[in-house]
Amino acid sequence: MKFGPKYLLVKNFLKESIQQGKFKVGDFLPSEHELCSRFSVTRTTTRKALDELIKEGYIEKLQGKGSRVKERRKSLGLLTVKGFSEAVGKNVNTIFLTKPQIGEWKEEIIFPVKKEDKDAQCIFFERLRCVNSLPVMLERNWLPATILQGFTEKQFVDESFFKTLSQEYLIEITGSKQEIRAEYADDKIAEILSIERNSPVLHISVLFSTNQKKLTIYSELFCNTTDFPVGNQYFM
Amino acid sequence: MKFGPKYLLVKNFLKESIQQGKFKVGDFLPSEHELCSRFSVTRTTTRKALDELIKEGYIEKLQGKGSRVKERRKSLGLLTVKGFSEAVGKNVNTIFLTKPQIGEWKEEIIFPVKKEDKDAQCIFFERLRCVNSLPVMLERNWLPATILQGFTEKQFVDESFFKTLSQEYLIEITGSKQEIRAEYADDKIAEILSIERNSPVLHISVLFSTNQKKLTIYSELFCNTTDFPVGNQYFM
DNA sequence: AACTCAAACTTGTACGTACAAGTAAAAATA
């Protein structure tokens, strides 16, 4: 039998446990010492495993206390509407304009759709994000139906698409590519966002890659940024 | 005398050497073994130092070969115009509309200007980025004049503001905060970008923090995204 | 009851050793 490096054993055990919710956000992992004896490795090896989990944003270490499961690095360099999620006290809600269903690959996807994706069926869903009941962002998502069995019938975990992928299918986002444009709102977008036709809207095209090589997610976002700009932060 | 951890000695020596250009991009650092004997530390310590430099994006390791100085992580989660720098074969140039000079703190800065900055004098400069001689992005920058002695007389290194900060003042960007809006182009912006008034333009407000606690940089960018969308990438 | 302090935990740094695995150039072979 061929095994890779030992530290991957520890790392993957912890990573999968976190992804499956066996360790929840805020929980402390077993101490380094305990992991050592559980896997019969030295602390060097255990610490290497933990280091990688820190690098990937799963945990943080607190000297004297332990290793705590972190809210997963949501950013990924992604843009988020200022006021979504982090904003406390704001009334944010999400409306499904189109529930997940088998649909067609549309022209409006900016990034070129891969051939293997085009050959497969396509899951589509469309959501409207509102702040204080005012529509702020329209989100359209396309993804191949090959892997996600029964996805159209599933309820979203915490209203979150990514949480659903993570917890129900053990799929996580590993990368993203974005293009951002300022455009005139066409009739449809203007109507949905309750703005005038030809108002400037922020158009964000996103391509997500995941740990499942076959699963690429295509998203097109349209934002009314007059009241809620889109933003991100990065600190070393 | 009080020293911190030993690995910081090695790390900082290498980091400063890289920042000062003693090791250039593509160069290989001294081998771990050599660093060990030079600093009288064990490989554990040296590797810890190198690990941190990897994390901060300064170097990459190649098994069997060595540690090579990398092109510094430009991204920082930042948006870049698609076609700038990375795009080969494209004709990109930069025009100073306003050379670095002592100016005033303007109202148009979106992020609130810190009090200590407002009390100081302000360096301002304004550049127009063109692709194929067509104006694509207008960039306005403000920063307090306290630290950067003689900045207004300096020539930019490689036409790059950040390279100049790094090589001439040993200042590096440690974080950023951005807000993005789609707006109507006002008269002035429209004229500079050679577009019609009230065309949609992408307005990006950036606040950079640096390793010099006193130095914050405020930028306002205006992009015509019809031909060149703005974008970023992230991969784990 | 309130406080102090020691003990028992946690992670952080650092030592030293050994061998595996990848790379490149020199040496041996055909």
Add this chain to the structure above:
DNA sequence: TATTTTTACTTGTACGTACAAGTTTGAGTT
């Protein structure tokens, strides 16, 4: 000369040990 093999270098993994430094808890003291 051209090819193969060896050798000497690089980084990667893993062992074991020791003590420093931060946190929590509970025993002991006031």
